[in-house]
Every structure is written in structure tokens, then in C-alpha cells.
Amino acid sequence: MQVVLRPRSPALAPFVSSLGSFEGQFPHVRERALPTGTMQLLVNLDADVFHSYDASGSGGQCTVGAALQGPSSRPAVIDPAEQRAVLWVAFRPGGTYPFFPPPADTRDLLVGLDALWGRDGAVLRERLLAAPTPLLKLRTLESVLLARAHRPLDPDPAVVFAATALRRGHPVAEVSDSLGWTTRRLSRRFADQVGLTPKRFARVGRFQRLIASITAGPVDWAQRAVECGYHDQAHMIHDFRDFSGLRPTQYAPRSPAERNHVPISTIQAATAGR
Numbered sequence: 001m002q003v004v005l006r007p008r009s010p011a012l013a014p015f016v017s018s019l020g021s022f023e024g025q026f027p028h029v030r031e032r033a034l035p036t037g038t039m040q041l042l043v044n045l046d047a048d049v050f051h052s053y054d055a056s057g058s059g060g061q062c063t064v065g066a067a068l069q070g071p072s073s074r075p076a077v078i079d080p081a082e083q084r085a086v087l088w089v090a091f092r093p094g095g096t097y098p099f100f101p102p103p104a105d106t107r108d109l110l111v112g113l114d115a116l117w118g119r120d121g122a123v124l125r126e127r128l129l130a131a132p133t134p135l136l137k138l139r140t141l142e143s144v145l146l147a148r149a150h151r152p153l154d155p156d157p158a159v160v161f162a163a164t165a166l167r168r169g170h171p172v173a174e175v176s177d178s179l180g181w182t183t184r185r186l187s188r189r190f191a192d193q194v195g196l197t198p199k200r201f202a203r204v205g206r207f208q209r210l211i212a213s214i215t216a217g218p219v220d221w222a223q224r225a226v227e228c229g230y231h232d233q234a235h236m237i238h239d240f241r242d243f244s245g246l247r248p249t250q251y252a253p254r255s256p257a258e259r260n261h262v263p264i265s266t267i268q269a270a271t272a273g274r
Helices: 113-117 119-130 134-148 157-167 172-179 183-194 198-213 221-227 233-244 264-272
Strands: 002-005 016-023 031-033 040-044 050-053 060-063 066-069 076-078 085-091 110-112 261-263
Touching: 002 134, 016 134, 040 119, 060 110, 066 113, 066 119, 085 134, 110 113, 113 119, 119 134, 157 172, 157 183, 157 198, 172 183, 172 198, 183 198, 198 221, 198 233, 221 233
Parallel strands: none
Antiparallel strands: 002 016, 016 085, 031 076, 031 261, 040 066, 040 085, 050 060, 050 076, 066 110
16 A cells, blocks of 8 residues: 655645555565655654665665665665665755754765754654554645754745756856856755755766656657667666666566566566577
């Protein structure tokens, strides 16, 4: 069962794209979580733990069951068994800035909320477990975020503009010129709030446009590379491997609606068949 909501509070809408609740099980043992360039607040209601491994599935991180997933710019391997009952808050680019320390501190990391919010973070999981329904749990999360805001809930228009333009494929220099800024000024301001440099964020955005364009059936990869803004097919393959650890032909997401989750069992079957 899955519930996905938009934030009810108008004050949160510029910072939070959605809140969600999932309960269920998956048949595979591990999966790759692909980078999105954004951050999530995650709460595991099944067990008080989260693990994240590097792309090889070996070295990684372990934290408590209420954590902030930093801005992702590389693939990670996760255990679907830890997603049997999970709540999440998906933030917009720069959306964590009013609620947490600068996101550069958490790039590609899972950080326990107890380390970021102290006692409020330490007891959040128990507080959510006490809420009787998924809807009430998600509304509780909204109220917690509003209470934890330590910066004004006013989105930075320059960062919003830059993130939107970069996601659409506009070059960093063009975005800087549109703002009347130097690229260095944009890089500092953007990284402070988003947690990635504009160039890295733009590369992740281009990768996301690519996987969003992949449909079932034969794919003309050379044409797809041009359409998504790569120099050529070789450039696209290099970026695809950097952000997923896979060749484009190995990409087989958990479902069309969950394109950033790739079961490892599927990857192994695809490799064995080549």
C-alpha cells in the first residue's frame, strides 16, 4: 500500500514536492538507488535502522531509522527489506535549507536525525509510530517540519530559477548570465542551499531526463543521446555508468513509476544473458 501527498501547508509547498508512506515487500534482495540531485527525509517504521552501500554493494553507511538522505550524485545499493514500512519527505532542490544545516554537510550521506535535530530527531520515529494511520503520520511529519524551521520559509528566487533552468538543460554559464552573476557566485550560493555544484546538479538532471525518456522496446541510443543534450553516444554511456554503475542496456527499473530503483537481481540476469 502506498500513499503520496502534496504538502497541505502553503508554507511548505515551495520546499517539499511530496510526502509518502509505503508498506509492502519486494522479491529482490538488493537494489540500486539512482541519484536525483535532491534530498529526502526517511523514517523506517519496520526497524530502527537504514543501510546504504556503495555501488559495488560492499562498503557503506548505517544509521538510525530516522535519517536525512543527502543530495545524491552517485548510485547507492540499498536493502529493500528496510523499505517494508517507510515514510518519506521528498524535498525540492534547496528545500531542506530552512530545516537543516547546509546540505553540503550531507552530500551522498545518510545522516541520523538525532545528529541534526537532537532530541526532536531522536524521538521522531516513536512519535510517528504512535500515529494510528498513514495519513496522520504524514500530517505529523508536516507539523514537525514547520516547527523545526530555523530559517525564514521564503524560497530563494535565484536558486529556484537556477535549479529549474539547469534541470531543463541550460548551461551553467547561461544561467549565471541570466542572473547577472559570475559562475563563481552562482556556484557558492547554489551549493550552499542545494548541496551540489551547479555543474554536478545539471549532469544529474540530464541523466534523469534520459532515464525518464526510456520506454519499453528498442531504443535508438544515439538519437536519445542527442535529444537529452549529450555530445554523442559515448558521452551518454560514460555518464550513465557514472550515475548508475550500469550500461544503458542493463537499465531495468523496479517499475515505470519507480525509475530510480533498479533491482540487482535484474542487473545480474541481464549481464548473464550477454
